[in-house]
Every structure is written in structure tokens, then in C-alpha cells.
Amino acid sequence: MEKQPCVYILSSAPYGTLYIGVTSDLIGRLYQHRTGIIPGFTSRYAIHHLVRFEMFGDMEGAILREKQLKRWHRQWKINLIENDNPHWADLAPSIGLPPLRPDGC
Template sequence: MDKQPCVYILSSKPYGTLYIGVTSDLVGRLYQHRTDSIAGFTRRHAVHHLVRFEMFGSMEAAILREKQLKRWHRQWKINLIESDNPHWANLAPSIGLPALPPMDAETSSA
């Protein structure tokens, strides 16, 4: 996948901890999250599953969308994820990354 501005949402499990980020290299950034190579929120909370991403023509537009989504209520974010990904599938394989072990749906809470 070529470098392109993108907003992405990661989840620890269905209905679990969510993380919203912005990048111009989605594959590279997901690799960093998966390998816990950067200290921070996603490493502390094991947030590694890509459940939504949106591509943009400019980084400015992507940053504006990221800021918008971060202001949203949690339920709005869940509704957005489920509008295109109702089963909370990990979307990383669709952009060329290997699959992760399935998210544990039985311990999730809404």
C-alpha cells in the first residue's frame, strides 16, 4: 500500500478499548502498534486490531477527521465501526499484514 494519509481505529477486542490515530503509512504504523515498539496507550492496553480505516487526499484532512472522531461519544465510534465492520473483524490482512489471533469476544463488554 502506498503512503497515503489515513485515520484508523484500533480495538483490543470487540467493544473493548479503542484507539484513534492518523498516519501516512498505515502498514508501517500498524506494525509499530503490533510489535509494541512505541511506549504508550496502545502498548499499555494491548490495542492491536485494526477495525476501521479511512483514506484521505491530504494529511490536513486526515488530521481534521481524527480530531473529529476523538471528540465523538464512544457509542458513535462503535456505530461507525459496525456500519462497515459489524463483526469487528481485524482488517489488517486486507492491507497486506498477517492476521493476528482472533479477538476474544466472550470477555468483551459494551
């Protein structure tokens, strides 16, 4: 599968804890977050819902966007999410991952 640079935002719940990341393999990276393969912030706070993602033509553009979003105020991030995803739906099933179980895993 061809790599596709992407910036993504995960949430623990609507209006919950947010995580912004960058990857060239969104499905693979989401799998890592959801299974806790890599311990850290997202596994500690159960941040598993994909609420926004943006695809880029190159990794440089994706990294610049990630850095920009990380500097934003929390409300700006919430507004960005709600502009395209007003109900904070988990977008992972739309890109091929199974839905999260009710326990969030």
C-alpha cells in the first residue's frame, strides 16, 4: 500500500482529551493507538476515537500542519473538528477499521 502523509486528531470522547499526530500510514497508526502496542499518552488516557484527519501530498506539509494545530487554542481545535464532524463520530470505520467496542477499545 502506498504511504499517504496525514495529520489526525484523536479524542477520548466528545469534548474530551485530544491528541494530534502525523503519520504516513493512518490505518496502521490507529491500530497501534487502539491496541496500546506503543505505551504513552493515548493509551494512558484511552484516546482512541478518530475525529478528524487531513491528507497531504508530502510529509513536510503534514508535519507543518501538525505543528500548526498543536499551537492552536483548544477551542479552535474543537471548532475545526465540529466543522466537518459535529457529532464527534469515530471516523475510523470510514477508512476500513472496525468500530470501537463500547468499552472504547
